[in-house]
Every structure is written in C-alpha cells, then in structure tokens.
Amino acid sequence: MKLREIKEILNATVLTGEDELDREVIAACGSDLMSDVLAFVKDQAMLLTGLVNGQVIRTAEMMDIHAVIFIRGKKPSDEIVDLAESRDIVIMETELPMYIACGMLYSAGLTGGSSKK
Amino acid sequence: MSEPLMVLHYNVDGSDFTVAGEASGAVKKVLKQLGVGAEVIRKVAIAMYECEINMVIHAHGGSIDVEIRPESVRMIHKDVGPGIPDVEKAMQAGFSTASQQVRELGFGAGMGLPNMKKYTDEMKITTELGKGTIVDMTVYIK
Secondary structure (H helix, E strand, O other): EEEHHHHHOOEEEEOOOOOOOOOOEEEEEEEOOOHHHHOOOOEEEEEEEEEEEEEEEEEHHOOOOOEEEEEOOOOOOOOHHHHHOOOOEEEEOOOOOHHHHHHHHOOOOEEEOOOOO | OOOOOOEEEEEEEEOHHHHOOOHHHHHHHHHHHHHOHHHHHHHHHHHHHHHHHHHHHHOOOEHHHHEEOOOOEEEEEEEEEEEOHHHHHHOOOOOOOOHHHHHHHOOOOOOHHHHHHHHEEEEEEEEEEEEEEEEEEEEEOO
C-alpha cells in the first residue's frame, strides 16, 4: 500500500516527507513500546504510535522504517520533525485512536504485521 | 582474526536521553557506505542501539569502540555504571529494572539484552558491581 493511500484512509496530515508518498509499505506495527518494535518488526514496515519523542524516530531509523504515524492527535515537536527529515523518514499525524487507525488500515488490505523472527 | 579495516570510537553522553542512538546511527551510515549487506547493517544497528539506550538509562553513559573487518563487525560497549547483579536474570525477556520515567519513554520492557543476543552472533558480558559493565558483541558478515 502506498503512503498516499494511507494518508487518505487515516485522514492524516503530512508533517515531513510530502514528496515521498509514493513509497510502498507492506506491513505495519502499532505500538507505544519501542522495545517491542525493536524486537518484532519486519521489513518495509510503517509504525503507528502514540509515543512522542525523538527515540521513536531513532527506533524507526535502526529498523529501516520509512514512515511513522502519530495517532490520537499527538503533535511531535519541531526537533522530532527535523530529526525525521534528516533521516529521510515520513511523518504524519492523525486524530484517530490507535485501535481505529490500525483497524481501518487492516480492513483496507494492509495486513502484514510484526514477526517473531 | 584479521586486522580491522576501520576502527571507530564514540562517547555516549549519559545525561541526555535525546542523543542516545547517535552512535548507532553513525555506524549504520558508515556500514552502508562500505557496501555491507542490509541484513548485517540492521543487526548491528539494533544491537548497538539497544546497548546505547541501556548505557544511558542504567549506567550514566560510557564509550563504544567499533571494529569493522571483512568478516565481522565487533562492538565493545564500556560503562562505569552500577554493574548487573544477576546477568542470567537480566537476559530473560521481560525482566527489567528500568524506572517508570524510562518506561514512559517507550523503553524498559526487558527486551534490551535478549534483543542484543538475538541480533548478534557473539555476545559476552563482563560486569562488576559498582565498577561497570562491558558488553562485547560481534555480528558476522557472511
């Protein structure tokens, strides 16, 4: 699924990476716990999270996650947006809560998730 | 073991959580420039990042030496923190002594050491209470 479609489905606002919305995502992970993201997430994934700090971006960087969606209307600071921009990571925000956001993407066909590998 | 192609040294600031991950990100970039495979880079980045986070939240920072060889990447993390009282217990998934503050930042789930073990081919922990800890990890380049 392209990031552009995800933006539409979640009625999200792009904070950085507007020109990268043709990127393809094959899996997604919804978590506020970065330790779990580091343990279980697989390739070409996107992260949905209600946690807002710079370590979310660093975790994404280490995991080769190219897009992060902040849910429940959480607003990342300028420092976080700048960090994401420097790491070539797309950031969006949506007012939707985690359960609804994940459910909508899953229903739309984005069914790949975390793996135990 | 052959001579390292490259040796990198980083100091990890223990007082600033926001910069934890700088060293791991830098090493990731270097490995990419050297043309190392994506899977190896990912393993190194995750293991090193987990260790860097641990150094900041548990041990007031420290230093990291990275040795890059044609056949492996070795990361030696040294801190002068409190040491690990029970390494076996610390290796169990889910066991954590992290503070509530650290948990609110998205860490402290007790997955750090198990994750480092999972993503590396060799891992050795040398620790002494009140003196510090050395975590020595190697990822093979196949």
